Amino acid sequence: xxxxxxxxxxxxxxxxxxxxxxxxxxxxxxxxxxxxxxxxxxxxxxxxxxxxxxxxxxxxxxxxxxxxxxxxxxxxxxxxxxxxxxxxxxxxxxxxxxxxxxxxxxxxxxxxxxxxxxxxxxxxxxxxxxxxxxxxxxxxxxxxxxxxxxxxxxxxxxxxxxxxxxxxxxxxxxxxxxxxxxxxxxxxxxxxxxxxxxxxxxxxxxxxx
Amino acid sequence: xxxxxxxxxxxxxxxxxxxxxxxxxxxxxxxxxxxxxxxxxxxxxxxxxxxxxxxxxxxxxxxxxxxxxxxxxxxxxxxxxxxxxxxxxxxxxxxxxxxxxxxxxxxxxxxxxxxxxxxxxxxxxxxxxxxxxxxxxxxxxxxxxxxxxxxxxxxxxxxxxxxxxxxxxxxxxxxxxxxxxxxxxxxxxxxxxxxxxxxxxxxxxxxxxxxxxxxxxxxxxxxxxxxxxxxxxxxxxxxxxxxxxxxxxxxxxxxxxxxxxxxxxxxxxxxxxxxxxxxxxxxxxxxxxxxxxxxxxxxxxxxxxxxxxxxxxxxxxxxxxxxxxxxxxxxxxxxxxxxxxxxxxxxxxxxxxxxxxxxxxxxxxxxxx
Numbered sequence: 391x392x393x394x395x396x397x398x399x400x401x402x403x404x405x406x407x408x409x410x411x412x413x414x415x416x417x418x419x420x421x422x423x424x425x426x427x428x429x430x431x432x433x434x435x436x437x438x439x440x441x442x443x444x445x446x447x448x449x450x451x452x453x454x455x456x457x458x459x460x461x462x463x464x465x466x467x468x469x470x471x472x473x474x475x476x477x478x479x480x481x482x483x484x485x486x487x488x489x490x491x492x493x494x495x496x497x498x499x500x501x502x503x504x505x506x507x508x509x510x511x512x513x514x515x516x517x518x519x520x521x522x523x524x525x526x527x528x529x530x531x532x533x534x535x536x537x538x539x540x541x542x543x544x545x546x547x548x549x550x551x552x553x554x555x556x557x558x559x560x561x562x563x564x565x566x567x568x569x570x571x572x573x574x575x576x577x578x579x580x581x582x583x584x585x586x587x588x589x590x591x592x593x594x595x596x597x598x599x
Numbered sequence: 600x601x602x603x604x605x606x607x608x609x610x611x612x613x614x615x616x617x618x619x620x621x622x623x624x625x626x627x628x629x630x631x632x633x634x635x636x637x638x639x640x641x642x643x644x645x646x647x648x649x650x651x652x653x654x655x656x657x658x659x660x661x662x663x664x665x666x667x668x669x670x671x672x673x674x675x676x677x678x679x680x681x682x683x684x685x686x687x688x689x690x691x692x693x694x695x696x697x698x699x700x701x702x703x704x705x706x707x708x709x710x711x712x713x714x715x716x717x718x719x720x721x722x723x724x725x726x727x728x729x730x731x732x733x734x735x736x737x738x739x740x741x742x743x744x745x746x747x748x749x750x751x752x753x754x755x756x757x758x759x760x761x762x763x764x765x766x767x768x769x770x771x772x773x774x775x776x777x778x779x780x781x782x783x784x785x786x787x788x789x790x791x792x793x794x795x796x797x798x799x800x801x802x803x804x805x806x807x808x809x810x811x812x813x814x815x816x817x818x819x820x821x822x823x824x825x826x827x828x829x830x831x832x833x834x835x836x837x838x839x840x841x842x843x844x845x846x847x848x849x850x851x852x853x854x855x856x857x858x859x860x861x862x863x864x865x866x867x868x869x870x871x872x873x874x875x876x877x878x879x880x881x882x883x884x885x886x887x888x889x890x891x892x893x894x895x896x897x898x899x900x901x902x903x904x905x906x907x908x909x910x911x912x913x914x915x916x917x918x919x920x921x922x923x924x925x926x927x928x929x930x931x932x933x934x935x936x937x938x939x940x941x942x943x944x945x946x947x948x949x950x951x952x953x954x955x956x957x958x959x960x961x962x963x964x965x966x967x968x
Contacts, residue, residue, distance in 0.1 A: 402790070442872075445836045450786040487690065487703050490782050497783070536701055537918040537950040566867075567914040567950070575919050584833070 392419070392427045399431020400438070402448060404455050411459045421463040428459055432501045439586045446494070449585060453497040474505035476596050478588075479521045480531035481509030482565075483542045488535040491565050491585075495531055498585040504529075504592060515546040522555045529592045532578070534565040544576040551577070560595055562588055603760030610669040611762045614821070617942050618861050618907045619883045626937040628944065628965035629764065629909075630958070631672030634701050635949040636661040645693025648702050651675040651748025658752075659759050665958070667966040670821075672764045672948070674752035678702040679745055682735055683727075684770055685828070686710060686779030701951050709734045710779030715792070715799050723772075723806040730779070753818070764886075765863045766820025769811040769855065770827070771847040772800035777829040785829075789839055797842065804847050808854040815858040822861035822886065825851060831868030845876060856884045863909075867947055868892055874901045882906070890914075890946035899936045909942040912961055917945055917953040922960040929964030 392414065398407035414424050435452040438444040444452075478499050482492045489511045500506045507525050509517055522530065530550070532543050543563060550556050563573055564582040573581035582588045601609070616623035632639075636657035637647045647654040654676035662671055681704060682689040688709075691702045710730070718726045731737040749766075756763050776799070777785040788796060811823060830844035852862045862885045864877075870893045877887065882905050889895050889910035898908050911932070916925055929943055937943075943965045949958065962968070 404790070445832075445839075446834045447786050447789060447836050447839050450783050451790050454783065454787045485700070487705060490706055493783065536703075537914050538701055538952050540915075540918065540952075567918075569913060569915050571913075571915045571919060575915075 392423075395424070395427045396431045396434070399428050399452065399455065399459075400434035402435075402451050402455060404458070407455055407459060408462065411462050415462070424463060425460070428456055429501070429503050432456060432503075436502065436586055436589060439584075440590070446584070449498055450494065453494075453501045456501040457497070475503045475598050476505070476529065476592065477507065477525050477527040478504045478529045478531060478592060479507045479509065479518070479525055479527040480533065481513030481518065482511040482533045482535075483539045483546060484512050484514050485542050486534050486536050486539040487511045488533070488565070491535065492531075492533040495533065495564065495582075495585045495588050498589060499531075499592070502589045502593070503598075504589075515542075515549045518546055519549060519553055519555065522550065522559065527559055528596060529560050529562060529588075531562045531564070531582075531588060532576075534563065534568060537567045540572055540576060543572075543578070547577045560591075562591060564588065603758065606666075606760035607757060607762060610760070611821070613669050614762065614764075614942065617940060618822075618886055620904065620907065620940045622939050625967075626933050626965050627669040627942045628962050629668055629670040629672070629942060630945055630961075631764075631948040632658050632661050633673070633676035633948055634951040635953050635958075636676070638951055638953070639664075639955065643693075643698065644700060645691070645698045647676050648678050648691035649693060651677060651745070651752055655748075655752035655755055659755060659761065662761050663759065665962055667962050667968055668761065669942075670762050670764045671756065673749075673766075673824075674756040674761075674763050675749055677745065677749065679737075679741075680749075680768065683731065683742075683745070684768060684775065684778075684826070686730060686734070686775045688735065704778075706778060706781055708779075708781035708784055710776065710781075712788070712792075714779075715795055718799050719795075719802060723803040724810065734779075750818070753820075762821055765822045765824035766818045767811045767814040767823040767855070767860065769807050769823055769825055769851050771825070771830060771844060771851065772803035772807065773830050773843050773847070774826070774828050775803075776800075782829060789835075789843060793842070800843065800847060804850055808851060811851075812854060812858045815855065815860050820860055822863040823855040823858075824863045824865055825855070826865040826867070828867060831866065831870050832872035833869040837872070840873065845873070849879060852880050852885065856881050861886060863888060864906075865947075866890075866893065871897055874898060877902055878905055880906065886942065888944070888947075892946075895932065895936055899941075903936075903940060907940045907942060908936055909944050911946040912944065913946055914950045917957050917961070918950045920954075920957060922954075922956040925957045925960040926964050929961050933964060 395410040496506045496508045560579040563578040613623045613627045637644045639661045640657045642657045678689045688705045692700045865888045867890045885906040886909050891911040891913040895911045
């Protein structure tokens with residue numbers, strides 16, 4: 391039956407997925423086990439995205455279905471946190487209040503097994519530093535939709551480095567006007583064109599298949 | 600010395616040659632100068648964001664310093680028009696943001712599921728009025744002021760000898776719906792209630808076309824600006840794209856062309872998957888404006904003999920690059936994508952923090968000056 395759950399997640403069959411989750415719950419299947427099956431389905435979604443069978447619309451829909459299932463299991467995505475692959479801290483850099491791209495990345499990362507600390511938008515450098523010290527993430531994501539925020543990203547990354555926090559983490563950037571030139575300018579480890587790029591980069595970094 | 604009207608005509612002719620796939624005397628170069636005018640003229644961003652005529656003044660002062668420009672995209676900076684087009688609230692300097700800040704769209708889920716039924720019941724035109732009042736706090740006078748500001752700015756551009764590229768702004772139904780509803784919710788709506796959304800969009804497009812035909816009849820703009828922000832090929836699967844994006848692009852483009860104007864396809868994001876489809880649009884009537892995310896080389900290969908390509912100097916290059924890199928990038932574009940059917944321009948708007956020497960380098964690549 392749990393293979394049905396994996397398939398329902400992968401095929402974005404919302405009704406079937408809800409039915410499967412409820413059935414597994416009724417059988418007494420632990421929430422963590424159900425979450426793991428959902429994440430198996432999310433892995434397939436990710437692969438289909440890579441193969442251009444799925445697009446952003448499907449990534450978003452899969453994340454919505456995943457969240458719906460997590461709610462049925464009695465929490466947001468917190469059940470997944472206890473066995474997360476690693477921690478991902480993300481925000482939109484100060485001076486920029488855009489949140490769509492940031493929200494897509496945080497949701498997709500959550501659904502792919504990462505514990506996500508979402509710092510919100512217009513995030514000051516001090517808040518990134520505090521979050522890194524507190525949560526000890528493996529990966530930090532900085533989003534930006536304005537070329538005027540490039541200098542903010544650069545300053546923030548320099549501050550992370552100056553505080554001696556860069557050693558054990560990688561910093562990803564993304565957003566409309568960003569490209570590899572921007573990543574080089576601000577000193578990021580990588581530029582992610584899509585949310586799935588962030589997932590793939592982070593999984594590869596942590597040696598997750 | 601040429602008069603402003605002679606310069607206006609010369610610039611217009613050069614652009615027309617490019618759009619109709621003729622051979623202009625040189626590749627035209629143009630820019631969307633809005634926020635950058637405040638940087639360049641050291642003006643007030645707060646005033647620029649809130650006054651169409653102040654923004655027009657700064658834009659024209661900027662353009663006059665670069666007389667080789669063949670066109671400017673629009674004669675005024677109109678963040679409120681962005682709000683209207685996307686059904687989103689927009690934060691601007693001097694109000695919600697500090698002086699010197701660029702305006703930013705705040706996408707909240709103001710539009711609820713019940714609003715789809717409301718649109719079906721009263722039509723898009725009437726619904727928009729309700730929405731503007733309820734969510735954006737605008738009455739009819741505000742809309743009138745916005746339109747009037749745009750008209751006056753257009754007249755002043757003409758008087759100064761600089762044609763505006765676009766003067767009508769239709770959009771496909773998907774964009775305001777996605778903006779008002781919030782992207783994640785809207786994307787899930789596409790899955791959960793596709794038939795209802797299709798019905799809503801079919802109603803909306805009728806009003807969108809009628810409204811813009813009226814504007815074109817009155818204002819006779821060089822082109823209608825059709826911007827698609829949330830409908831690009833990497834956003835939607837082919838199944839969704841073929842149902843919710845492409846049919847409306849075709850309907851609107853054909854209607855605008857029938858009204859006697861060119862269409863400025865301002866298509867940010869990545870459209871590589873669907874470039875072939877643009878052959879279905881009328882030949883020599885459209886401008887494909889790329890922000891550098893879609894491959895300009897693929898555009899040239901597939902659409903080079905079908906429609907004019909505009910762009911695609913990357914924003915990061917203009918903001919961070921060196922003049923020699925900008926010059927080299929633009930020269931290569933002119934060589935590879937021109938000399939026919941190509942307009943050199945920044946991808947999207949000229950970034951707020953574009954270096955002046957980079958802007959000059961872009962122009963020099965087209966004009967040799």
